[in-house]
Amino acid sequence: MTPDxxxxxxxxxxGTGTQPPACIGVRGLTMAFGGFTVQRDLTFEISHxxxxxxxxxxxxxxxxxxxxxxxxxxxxxxxxLYDGVSFWAKGDAASRREISxxxxxxxxxxxxxxxxxxxxxxxxxxxxxxxxxxxxxDEIVRFKLALVGLGGFEDYLPAEISxxxxxxxxxxxxxxxxxxxxxxxxxSAGLDPPTARRLDDLILELRASMRATVVVVTHxxxxxxxxxxxxxYLDAESRTMIAHxxxxxxxxxxxxxxxxxxLQRGEARPGVAADTG
Numbered sequence: 147m148t149p150d151x152x153x154x155x156x157x158x159x160x161g162t163g164t165q166p167p168a169c170i171g172v173r174g175l176t177m178a179f180g181g182f183t184v185q186r187d188l189t190f191e192i193s194h195x196x197x198x199x200x201x202x203x204x205x206x207x208x209x210x211x212x213x214x215x216x217x218x219x220x221x222x223x224x225x226x227l228y229d230g231v232s233f234w235a236k237g238d239a240a241s242r243r244e245i246s247x248x249x250x251x252x253x254x255x256x257x258x259x260x261x262x263x264x265x266x267x268x269x270x271x272x273x274x275x276x277x278x279x280x281x282x283x284d285e286i287v288r289f290k291l292a293l294v295g296l297g298g299f300e301d302y303l304p305a306e307i308s309x310x311x312x313x314x315x316x317x318x319x320x321x322x323x324x325x326x327x328x329x330x331x332x333x334s335a336g337l338d339p340p341t342a343r344r345l346d347d348l349i350l351e352l353r354a355s356m357r358a359t360v361v362v363v364t365h366x367x368x369x370x371x372x373x374x375x376x377x378x379y380l381d382a383e384s385r386t387m388i389a390h391x392x393x394x395x396x397x398x399x400x401x402x403x404x405x406x407x408x409l410q411r412g413e414a415r416p417g418v419a420a421d422t423g
Contacts, residue, residue, distance in 0.1 A: 167229050168229075169193055170227070170361070175221050175225070186223075201370055203365065203382055209331050261303075262303075265301065272322050286322065290322055293318065326358050330361070346372045349373055367411070375392065379396070388405060
């Protein structure tokens with residue numbers, strides 16, 4: 147599936163003979179802790195306006211890769227480029243801060259401050275970085291919470307709402323600054339299937355309305371087949387990527403049987419026929 151937002155860009159490119167850089171480029175990335183290599187030689191690109199899924203089994207380094215991409219962990223080798231600009235190899239702390247201002251991040255737990263209301267949690271990035279008046283912050287906070295279906299819950303504490311609502315509140319905070327790059331770490335983890343489906347629909351709606359590029363870490367098959375335009379599969383055994391492409395193509399055509407088995411496990415899903423080969 148090609149995002150609608152990519153069409154004007156492709157049209158503008160036609161006839162020019164030039165190819166603008168990918169939104170995100172991962173180049174020869176190796177992630178390690180001391181002498182232990184988590185993943186090595188990761189190379190792939192993420193196009194503007196895509197929903198890109200980082201998938202694989204537990205413990206393969208999916209969340210670790212996301213932390214490298216948002217600047218929390220430096221790579222042992224390699225680099226990450228944003229619109230062709232080096233984030234690690236040539237970027238200093240100031241340039242990384244400038245690039246990271248484009249990011250919105252939803253951590254796996256939601257990472258809400260338990261002693262603060264939902265409105266206060268969502269207001270934090272606006273208060274620290276936007277330079278807005280309190281009335282303006284309040285208007286944006288109410289709008290963002292309404293956007294994720296939490297209008298009227300501004301004064302609730304995280305402990306007073308469900309897990310799915312906490313995830314949506316974390317998403318409201320992630321989009322508070324209207325980022326063009328949205329990173330979501332296991333957004334559906336721990337949610338019941340109906341709640342997870344609603345969150346997937348919300349991610350699709352936000353991509354369309356914000357024209358954002360979305361990077362999602364997940365091992366949830368329903369989410370993968372619902373939202374992903376493109377993906378990469380990280381393998382814990384070989385400690386490298388063993389597949390790159392649309393999950394709907396990889397489910398039948400991935401060269402590595404491990405990837406096909408991962409994508410085909412469980413009951414058949416709508417639009418994903420069982421592999422009889």
